[in-house]
């Protein structure tokens with residue numbers, strides 16, 4: 001099965017092509033102060049991995065896309081792209097939790113893993129696993145509140161993600177183990193979006209929508 | 225044949241237009257939900273666009289009786305508008321086109337409003353075009369099919385439709401209250417109160433902020449009971465002032481350019497009084513159907529016929545823009 005997968009929940013634009021066991025990956029990580037490249041890079045990176053993998057649209061079997069939680073605009077660009085690619089080629093589409101994809105590589109190294117993304121406004125998006133079980137469903141909360149929840153369960157957790165790096169000070173006192181800032185464990189890889197997407201049940205494109213985890217701010221504006 | 229997508233504000237739109245400008249399908253899904261907030265909430269609008277767009281596109285294709293394989297190109301509104309809302313349309317159009325290696329045409333929303341006149345049967349340039357809606361107030365000199373046109377005047381503050389909505393709110397009507405204000409105005413005396421029409425503004429620009437303030441003071445002066453009793457007179461006089469402000473600039477614009485053809489566009493073009501007054505201004509006056517005056521994708525497809533298409537993959541990096549490439 002050939003899967004095209006991507007994620008736009010974080011400032012990075014991460015893209016991968018999975019063909020059996022072969023993976024081709026590309027990503028764009030914005031420099032500090034640079035805007036995320038979701039709008040301008042995603043389709044170009046997809047074209048690159050397909051060219052490198054020698055795969056045309058007629059050979060793609062499935063599309064997998066990160067559904068967040070994460071940047072609202074980033075998620076919409078990713079899922080508008082995923083839904084429209086699927087619609088254009090009549091392909092099955094799978095939505096994959098961005099937190100689950102982030103946690104996967106860490107789960108090979110520890111029994112208890114928590115994926116933590118910076119959610120802005122002083123909060124994180126987080127989810128945790130113990131062995132095969134999800135012990136904390138994706139949620140938006142203050143890092144102190146997350147530390148409290150992780151302290152409750154006793155044994156130390158391995159944390160991955162930009163939220164773990166940013167809120168190291170709040171999380172480490174609760175016994176959370178956070179790899180060095182530059183560790184690849186903190187970067188969400190689209191290869192894992194593909195692998196998780198391969199296992200999941202494909203749905204109609206219409207059912208795959210962002211997991212925002214937050215209500216919109218209702219600040220009305222005049223029509224532009 | 226072109227499939228166009230328009231998501232610049234709170235209407236999710238897709239349309240199919242043929243090579244000669246014939247309208248084959250025009251689907252508009254109005255979100256409505258914003259009325260309870262008293263304005264458009266960008267984040268809510270963007271969420272709805274994402275949810276609705278695939279079905280709206282499918283519906284447009286089905287109504288036109290065609291498939292994606294029958295298309296020559298896709299078109300999309302690139303801006304101006306709410307950038308988060310535009311991005312949903314731009315990302316979708318790019319992906320729909322890229323997966324079939326079809327060309328994509330980025331369209332300016334205002335060129336789209338002008339190009340609503342080019343849908344068959346076409347109202348041909350040269351003409352003067354007045355665009356008046358909740359988002360735009362623009363007097364354009366249209367010499368050809370575009371994408372460029374001359375901007376003779378624009379609003380210095382509120383848009384004409386915005387002035388209608390704000391006036392309606394001051395009179396205790398709902399949102400958007402423009403059409404309700406006009407209904408109420410039918411029973412009132414347009415000369416009961418003298419409201420300013422921005423005649424002091426230089427050139428062909430518009431200004432509606434003073435009008436809104438004048439209504440606010442008038443309602444205050446009259447007191448709650450009297451203002452309620454004379455609501456129809458207030459509405460009629462207020463509407464009269466907006467329409468006269470528009471008509472005044474149009475008349476002067478026609479004189480200045482020597483044009484004898486006039487087109488109206490935007491939601492305010494549906495206003496009965498404006499249409500009556502406009503009919504007397506030029507020998508040839510064209511007002512597209514109401515659903516082609518307000519935001520729609522048919523006008524975007526129509527404009528796309530006169531813009532150079534970007535072949536695949538030239539558009540993969542295409543971004544939306546919030547404010548005009550044009551001076552507006």
Ligand SMILES: [Zn+2]
Pocket residue numbers: 333337357359360518519
């Ligand atoms: Zn408009």
